[in-house]
Amino acid sequence: MRLCWLIFFLPSLLFAQVSTPKYANEYLALGVGARAYGMGSAFQSVSSDVYSGYWNPAGLMGIPTDELQVAAMHTSLFAGIANYDYASIAARTDSSTSLAFSFIRLGVDDIPDTRFLYDADGSINYDNIRFFSASDYAFIFSVAHIFPKTPDLHFGANVKVLYRNAGDFATAWGFGFDLGLKTKLGKWDVAANLRDATGTYVAWYHETSLLSQIYAQTGNEISDQSLEISPPRLIIGASRRFNLLEEKIGIRPALDLLFTFDGKRNTLISGSFTSIDPYAGVEFDYKQMIFVRGGAGQVQKSKNFDGTESYKVTPSAGVGLKIKNFYIDYALTDMGNVNDALYSHIFSLKVDFSLNNE
Template structure:
């Protein structure tokens, strides 16, 4: 029964939380402990391998190869994994990422409650990315994505595009603007023959690393064709050259309040980061109020 509830929650909670009518809503689950701790306000932040998810243009600022591996302890025991590799080249930066969600195994029964074995459910997303610098301060990038969902003997797949840009302002030091459109595409094969739209998303943000305070802040507006704007704010405090404290807030938390004491934390996120030589270790926690918390662990390597 617990596993059945896990599958139900994993498939439907993103839809309820985001009020989306589109399918493939798992695409909206933020990846990476560092960005998630900043409330996923990351569309204008560059030089991080997680940009392959948040804004592929940001990969163009990487001067060395980078790899990242992440794990999400999702609500109700659903397991999420994310891995990415980025290779800068004189012609631009190339990247590849794989995102996998495992809902576990479930007991198959007939209408009389008799057990007939078990079945599984999972999602897979493969990212192929390219980005480059144009006119010194302008970064452009894009992803081609292949998506596949499996439930027992049924499957669905789709192809989508992400397009993004980041501009480093010449008027103010360390000020960047970012914009992107995500999940442009179509479902190729549906579970039941009815092809739903992909969860199209538009994002615009600004970020700045302050000159006299060890703080990087980021503000992002997120919209889609059907819903009101969502606002995200995140900050990263440098406690030392190798230690970081991160905080964030997402206005999505207002829709997760159900009148309990846990409501006060809905939409908040917090995290820590530690750097050791070329290794980066990050932890992030996002609160969904009474629904529960998402805990993320990530490790990145720059080489």
């Protein structure tokens, strides 16, 4: 029991040499930005700024020419146990190309390592407790482009470099690719994003000398290294801004459909080949300066105590304010979809800088 924290954060040590777990690298699916969270993460076709480096790289073409955008977000998850941070920068390099870089960290810090809790004489010595962190990092390099013959069709791609560690016990490096498209159908914005397009590979390296005592009595074999592969997932979305009162008030409904191809999942539509998870949201704005948002997603079936089944939906809500070139957003949502009592407060900031020297 004294090593439960360590065992909890090293599940990959029990995987085979190559594994394709359904929920590998799920920290990359958490989302970024309070605006997106407030809309229930129905954001594929909505995103058209620096946040597109995460949501859909094709949306980076929505950044105005001669403008650089910077964004940041911080929140705590699971009643403050984990810290989730994000930062990004993006700019148009010319009329047909945009570039972006995004950074993500999800970490649990100050985890007690009690392997040396007991002295040689068997007495407990709390001064021997050491602490370590279990952290997941993502470095995302994005490019978006439009071709002169198809100016309404935007293309984008991500290159993702991943680093994960659990103290000195295990480290991992990985890489993957995303491909995005965005266009207009009439007055509707339509987008598609193929995440982990060729599968995202993460290679784990385990310090077996530090772990042999932990699993000595479990009968599990610990390998020096293992490989995880995250299968592709497809997200398609559509949205439109409706103008009211001479464009003073805007209403933007949005819908995303997440397709996974790794067998049945606990989603609204579940099949042996693909499962479909819908996300819906809406944003109200006044002169595109004051924003109110709401949304819902992650529809899951749960069993009640009386044996009946019901569907659970994760709601979200948020507000935003634009002050000159500053965007401040807030959202309240159950990010981990774990417990109604563990709602997270999410704050994010975006700043637009003009690169025009005139």
